[in-house]
Amino acid sequence: MAFNSSRFRSMKRSIRRLQNAQQQPMSRPFAETDPLEQSSESEQIITVHLEQNSSEHMPSKTLASPSFNKADVTMQQLIKSGREGMLYKAKMTHGTIRGHTMFTCKIYKDAAKHEQVQTEVSIMRNLTTHLNLLQLVDWDITDVPYMLIMENAEYGSLRTFLRLNKERLCKDAELQHLFTIALYHIAQALDHLHSKMKPIPFRWYPPEYFKHDFYEFKGDVWAFGIVIWEMQTFGTVPYPDLKTSEEVVRYICAGHKIRDPEECRPEMLQMMRDCWQEPYIMRPSFLDIVKVLEKILENDRDYVNIESCPFIVAVESEDRD
Known part of the structure; x- marks a missing residue:
């Protein structure tokens, strides 16, 4: 399996089609406990x-x-x-x-x-x-x-997948490139659905919800920034030093942001910060995020061979009938 310029052009055509497609409402996402x-x-x-x-x-x-x-x-x-x-x-x-x-x-x-x-x-x-x-x-x-x-979720949840592969994943250019591709597809799907993910846990909520009981799709952008942080920290729980929801709410309402992940590529760090801007109208749309990710992918090397990375571990699967 490889990512090359032809596949990137295919992704660009895909997102162009999505931009011209009629927006579909999103089902209420599965809300996890703390x-x-x-x-x-x-x-x-x-x-x-x-x-x-x-x-x-x-x-x-x-x-x-x-x-x-x-x-x-x-x-x-x-x-x-x-x-x-x-x-x-x-x-x-x-x-x-x-x-x-x-x-x-x-x-x-x-x-x-x-x-x-x-x-x-x-x-x-x-x-x-x-x-x-x-x-x-x-x-x-x-x-x-x-x-x-x-459909079968072969690799389980994102957090489980990252944790299972933490020791094998090396923070090199190829890995960061693959993370960028994954984020590109997540943002692409969210732009396609134009979602309103209200039942998400507090650790993914934006400050305007706690302060003004207000939530709209720019709140999803805030949550997407948290997802980027999770991927860059291999599935670490957001705000790991805060043990209760009350502590998280006070921390967010005080204007504090989650700490920067270590060894994060600058483009991803900037995207996280953009997703967490206040007031919420300053945050980018998912279409903006997709365009930025397209540019990052375009600026990365044209060809990344991931066949040399056989270290990805899926959630253990049972024998098929």
Whole structure:
């Protein structure tokens, strides 16, 4: 696998098409709990079987009938735990779900409102296919626990991927180039979706939310700056010296910014600072960010061969049927 000028031109054509495409609304993102409160069980292999549940939460109307039975879904590994529910790496014990044996399964907590879940399903069904989005495969929201089936997230969450590869990843020019490519695609997807990611944890919230109870898409730009910081620090929890949400809120409202990561390339450091500008109207749009990343990629060497970097470790996968 290699990144060269022809692939870069292809990316540029892709973003031009996205700029001319009609904007699509984004589904509510999966909100994680405070990372400091999470246990290490997200990296443990677990197996859970669900039984079909006849619940009082029967909706009056569903979007479609599921093509699978919940009892045939086996949860093999917890990817992420959040306020709304859990994301698992899962598989079918019998047959497939629309051709998928391995997939990502989102299970909502019993307290989740059916209307909210139904809205999320409707939005995900209408999203156009994108390289950086897990596509919705099937769902069962006829009774609790509500369940969404998405494409297999082979490498797990970004934080888990970075932590597993921390010792092997060398902070050289090729690695920074690959990080830039990853950020380019993330920004590209966010510009495509024009998202409003309100249910994100406090460590990703912008100061205007705490001060004025105000959130709009420039708040997503602030959060994107935090994502850059996470990638540059190999999955370190933002504001690692602050243990509680209250400390984080006070720190942000006082005008403090997260400390600069070590050995960060200047272009990425400047982009982080731009994403955290106040007032929020001073922050760039995702279209602006994509243009800057395009320029960085263009200025980098025209050819980066990553076949010489066989050190990337995926989340351990089970045998496929």
